[in-house]
Amino acid sequence: xxxxxxxxxxxxxxxxxxSHSETACRPLGKRPCRMQAFRIWDVNQKTFYxxxxxxVAGYLQGSNTKLxxxxxxVPVEPHAVFLGIHGGKLCLACVKSGDETRLQLEAVNIxxxxxxxxxxxxxxxxxxDSGPTTSFESAACPGWFLCTALEADRPxxxxxxxxxxxxxxxxxxxxx
Amino acid sequence: xxxxxxxxLLQSAGSEIxxxxxxxxxxxxxxxxxxxxxxxxxxxxxPEEHPGAAENCQxxxxxxxxxxxxxxxxxxxxxxxxxPWLWTSVSPHTSLAWRKNDSARMVPGKEETRxxxxxxxxxxxxALQEDSGTYICTARNASYCDEMxxxxxxxxxxxxxxxxxxYPQILTLSTSGFLVCPDLSEFTxxxxxxxxxxxxxxxxxxxxxxxxxxVKGTSRLLIHNVSVEDAGYYxxxxxxxxxxxxxxxxxxxxxxxxxxxxETIPVIISPHQTILASLGSRLTIxxxxxxxxxxxxxxxxxxxxxNTKIENAYQGGRVAQGQRQxxxxxxxxYIEVPLIFDPVIREDLNTDFKCFVRNTxxxxxxxxxxxxxxxxxxxxxLAPLSLVILVLVGIIWMHRRCKHRSGxxxxxxMFKTGH
Numbered sequence: 136x137x138x139x140x141x142x143x144x145x146x147x148x149x150x151x152x153x154s155h156s157e158t159a160c161r162p163l164g165k166r167p168c169r170m171q172a173f174r175i176w177d178v179n180q181k182t183f184y185x186x187x188x189x190x191v192a193g194y195l196q197g198s199n200t201k202l203x204x205x206x207x208x209v210p211v212e213p214h215a216v217f218l219g220i221h222g223g224k225l226c227l228a229c230v231k232s233g234d235e236t237r238l239q240l241e242a243v244n245i246x247x248x249x250x251x252x253x254x255x256x257x258x259x260x261x262x263x264d265s266g267p268t269t270s271f272e273s274a275a276c277p278g279w280f281l282c283t284a285l286e287a288d289r290p291x292x293x294x295x296x297x298x299x300x301x302x303x304x305x306x307x308x309x310x311x
Numbered sequence: 312x313x314x315x316x317x318x319x320l321l322q323s324a325g326s327e328i329x330x331x332x333x334x335x336x337x338x339x340x341x342x343x344x345x346x347x348x349x350x351x352x353x354x355x356x357x358p359e360e361h362p363g364a365a366e367n368c369q370x371x372x373x374x375x376x377x378x379x380x381x382x383x384x385x386x387x388x389x390x391x392x393x394x395p396w397l398w399t400s401v402s403p404h405t406s407l408a409w410r411k412n413d414s415a416r417m418v419p420g421k422e423e424t425r426x427x428x429x430x431x432x433x434x435x436x437x438a439l440q441e442d443s444g445t446y447i448c449t450a451r452n453a454s455y456c457d458e459m460x461x462x463x464x465x466x467x468x469x470x471x472x473x474x475x476x477x478y479p480q481i482l483t484l485s486t487s488g489f490l491v492c493p494d495l496s497e498f499t500x501x502x503x504x505x506x507x508x509x510x511x512x513x514x515x516x517x518x519x520x521x522x523x524x525x526v527k528g529t530s531r532l533l534i535h536n537v538s539v540e541d542a543g544y545y546x547x548x549x550x551x552x553x554x555x556x557x558x559x560x561x562x563x564x565x566x567x568x569x570x571x572x573x574e575t576i577p578v579i580i581s582p583h584q585t586i587l588a589s590l591g592s593r594l595t596i597x598x599x600x601x602x603x604x605x606x607x608x609x610x611x612x613x614x615x616x617x618n619t620k621i622e623n624a625y626q627g628g629r630v631a632q633g634q635r636q637x638x639x640x641x642x643x644x645y646i647e648v649p650l651i652f653d654p655v656i657r658e659d660l661n662t663d664f665k666c667f668v669r670n671t672x673x674x675x676x677x678x679x680x681x682x683x684x685x686x687x688x689x690x691x692x693l694a695p696l697s698l699v700i701l702v703l704v705g706i707i708w709m710h711r712r713c714k715h716r717s718g719x720x721x722x723x724x725m726f727k728t729g730h
Contacts, residue, residue, distance in 0.1 A: 171608055171609060174481075176480075176481060178488065178489060179489065179491045179531070180478075180480040180481075180489065180490065180491045180493075181491075184375075186375065193493075194478050194491075194493035194494055195376070195478065195479075196379050196476060196477060196478040196493075196494075196563075197377070197379045197474075197475045197476055197477065198377065198475070199375075199376045199377060199379075200479060202375060202376070208609075210609065210611060210669055210670060210671055212669075212674070214671050214672075215671075216671070262671060266486060267483035267486040267488070267571055286396070286496070287493060287494065287496075288394070289396075307481065307483065307569075309483075309569055309571060309572065310572055310606065310608040310609065311608075
């Protein structure tokens, strides 16, 4: 039972099981957290980190592991999420310019994004699980998947050929 | 940005490029500028000033990663300004020089046989603990010069060093997955027949082991059906020959085994659709969600009033969402978020309150309506009455008990906590 500054009425409620006049005396709680931090690493065990403000995937040892970037995740719909880093202040987006499709980090707050806004669609990724791993397809760029290169320290990017052996599109994606 | 980066790079590596096309886009223009500054462009027309003397060199800071290696093995330090895959396009125009921070002398020194520079990288073979320190790479071309430092720490090859030098890798319980021997590219480059030996706790993993499969020609070890016992320290090693001498290059991996959290379809089990309340009183309506074995972490739970967020609808905070609670009963997971009225007013009787729950599998909603409780209720009369009776009974009981069993103070404690 929580501490309560109106014990009398609490006792009354308790004794008589009066469900309709339940009293809560705890101070108003903080807003429920809609954002969750997830660890992400690819099937080749590469984790994400920033190099010159660019998201790259590679291997971190010893005290370097504190550089690891975790993904901040806000669910949008079943199997669809917004993805960000740095406490949801930088969000992953699929941007098309000309015939080029690329992954971009944008300085927007993940909790300000809305699934109803068309311009926020580029931040939406569709999750699909296979066994223990997850793939991330861009909702704004259908057929384009979040990927890493086989080599370490290369940028995290998007590929439209997920079956190709040169790109890794399967990630372990687990809550902190 | 990266695609642009690579595209532009590939183009620059070629002989011809339309500059006007590149200039059309700002990011690309910025990249050109970057390349000019870096002096790595293959087509830059070099200005004749900037002699590039060491004192004019711009120091661009310390590389964000530290190299942790063990003594007796070869170590390769890469110049952080130049990514290895860019080296071939950069090398015709740029010279790289290395020096150690604590000495002005260049490395390798004249008498030095353990260190040399190859393809811009500093090789140390074999590394000694006293090689630990900060190394500065100076990249210079006709127009520009810049420096960055890299930190190297060479550890004794003992078990005590493992936590400082290991690469953590994670696999999921009861699935199969790979460990990867990292940062070996300098030693396995151009070698299709790379032979990596894998060890667990210093014991060589047998080729015919059903549990572990050393995937030929790759740096990967497949672990079948990962169990908790598979967690721990692994090492992988390749051999490297230099001037007739055989060296071991090893990397250490700490395998952690995680249990994957499963999601289930959440079920809202309370509130009841109609909640009775007296106007002017406080009211808490808990929205309680059953998840079974599913994870609480990915499940969102929130309230709305007439399709408006609670914090927007009641900016004064008369109605507010309480703290989210996550708990388990009999190994089943629940989440609860209360809606708190302080106090209930008539307007609330006509408001459509809704509790929403969402995770990646499902989205559900439940209506809750507040109804005014009858002004006279037996409950309200009985409540103070029963309390008075209870207290009286308690006092009498206490009194009698204290008389009979003096010194048994715990009975009072029991009475206090018993309710």
